[in-house]
Amino acid sequence: MSSYSDLRLAVAPMMDWTDRHCRFFHRQLTRRALLYTEMVVADAVIHGDRERLLGFDAVEHPVALQLGGSDPKKLAEAARIGKDLGYDEINLNVGCPSDRVQSGTFGACLMRTPDLVGACVAAMKGVAAIPVTVKCRLGVDEQDTETALGEMARTVFAAGADALWVHARKAWLEGLSPKENRDIPPLDYPRVYRLKQEYPNRLIGINGGIQSLDETVRHLEHVDGVMLGRAAYHTPGVLANADALLWGDDGRADLAGVIDAMADYAARHIAHGGRLAHVTRHMTGLFHGFPGARRFRQILSTDATRPGAGPDVLFRAFEAVSLETAEAAA
Structure with a gap:
């Protein structure tokens, strides 16, 4: 801090x-x-x-x-x-x-x-x-x-x-x-x-x-x-x-770790009566500039808003980014 x-x-x-x-x-x-x-x-x-x-x-x-x-x-x-x-x-x-x-x-x-x-x-x-x-x-x-x-x-x-x-x-x-x-x-x-x-x-x-x-x-x-x-x-x-x-701190934030932390947070929010979209609406631009950023936004903007949506949506969106990033680097 x-x-x-x-x-x-x-x-x-x-x-x-x-x-x-x-x-x-x-x-x-x-x-x-x-x-x-x-x-x-x-x-x-x-x-x-x-x-x-x-x-x-x-x-x-x-x-x-x-x-x-x-x-x-x-x-x-x-x-x-x-x-x-x-x-x-x-x-x-x-x-x-x-x-x-x-x-x-x-x-x-x-x-x-x-x-x-x-x-x-x-x-x-x-x-x-x-x-x-x-x-x-x-x-x-x-x-x-x-x-x-x-x-x-x-x-x-x-x-x-x-x-x-x-x-x-x-x-x-x-x-x-x-x-x-x-x-x-x-x-x-x-x-x-x-x-x-x-x-x-x-x-x-x-x-x-x-x-x-x-x-x-x-x-x-x-x-x-x-x-x-x-x-x-x-x-x-x-x-x-x-x-x-x-x-001057070491390194940049690990985005995979960010996804894990937000999935845990979203699960707690949902357990207390909240909705996944309350959390994920703030995250749609996280991978701006990355291959797969558009797909990440699409998944969060659609799937995360559906009734009963859970943290697995976040992992699926991240997988889409990871896959397209890997393909772009190949």
């Missing part, structure tokens, strides 16, 4: 994607990267089904809980709950541009109210003896990114934030959908680099459009940490070499 002071790579919080099954899978590929939950609204943490919303396997450490909200008292209570459940970090979402987030007065629209964000951070720091961090955008709508990001950083660090993760795009709350906000606003990595120069003794991480470990290494020349989002989800094999490349 990497210590917080040695953070170089994280897998971004992604709604409907980075659930506990996804995180368990990613942890088989990298022992070092920091994993994030999906965003959970503070009210849901306080009043909802905590095992369903917040449960995680011990193997997921280091794992961070991302909260959504703008009420300092509620966020403090949610942070206390997350800390008591064993999370390694509490992160405040100041970057999500979805409509439901705007209507709840949290997410990217909080870029307009840095003082409120600072009050939220201070409240969470007051109850959680673990790192409290913020993930934000460069700004929203017509904001000047030099001013908006600079003011957000100044405020959250003054409030005690342990790190600031920056998605290196603006969010346009007027005129773009949440999906469009992930691609259309231009990336501005140099703005995040300049922020790190302004705060040499603070942990600054970068997110947005980063596709590979080679790109990750280049960003780490300028910032402390890199957060992979869609690249880690759609092509999770990218994580298999992360520990060796970024931390």
Whole structure:
């Protein structure tokens, strides 16, 4: 497990994607990267089904809980709950541009109210003896990114934030959908680099459009940490070499061992009333770039969704990859 002071790579919080099954899978590929939950609204943490919303396997450490909200008292209570459940970090979402987030007065629209964000951070720091961090955008709508990001950083660090993760795009709350906000606003990595120069003794991480470990290494020349989002989800094999490349550990993750571990995990999930597809839906891109990758995706996308499907589907999909890889090498 990497210590917080040695953070170089994280897998971004992604709604409907980075659930506990996804995180368990990613942890088989990298022992070092920091994993994030999906965003959970503070009210849901306080009043909802905590095992369903917040449960995680011990193997997921280091794992961070991302909260959504703008009420300092509620966020403090949610942070206390997350800390008591064993999370390694509490992160405040100041970057999500979805409509439901705007209507709840949290997410990217909080870029307009840095003082409120600072009050939220201070409240969470007051109850959680673990790192409290913020993930934000460069700004929203017509904001000047030099001013908006600079003011957000100044405020959250003054409030005690342990790190600031920056998605290196603006969010346009007027005129773009949440999906469009992930691609259309231009990336501005140099703005995040300049922020790190302004705060040499603070942990600054970068997110947005980063596709590979080679790109990750280049960003780490300028910032402390890199957060992979869609690249880690759609092509999770990218994580298999992360520990060796970024931390100097021996070797890459053994993909046959990953399949074995996930089959065991899926069997336990099914025994508790779950379905195989809850687990395998996160795994379809594991062999991206390998001979047989298409067949692997097909098997998991069809057979794993059938009633009564069991872990044998995973082994069959892996056999298809192994066979085509062997034939390609012959």
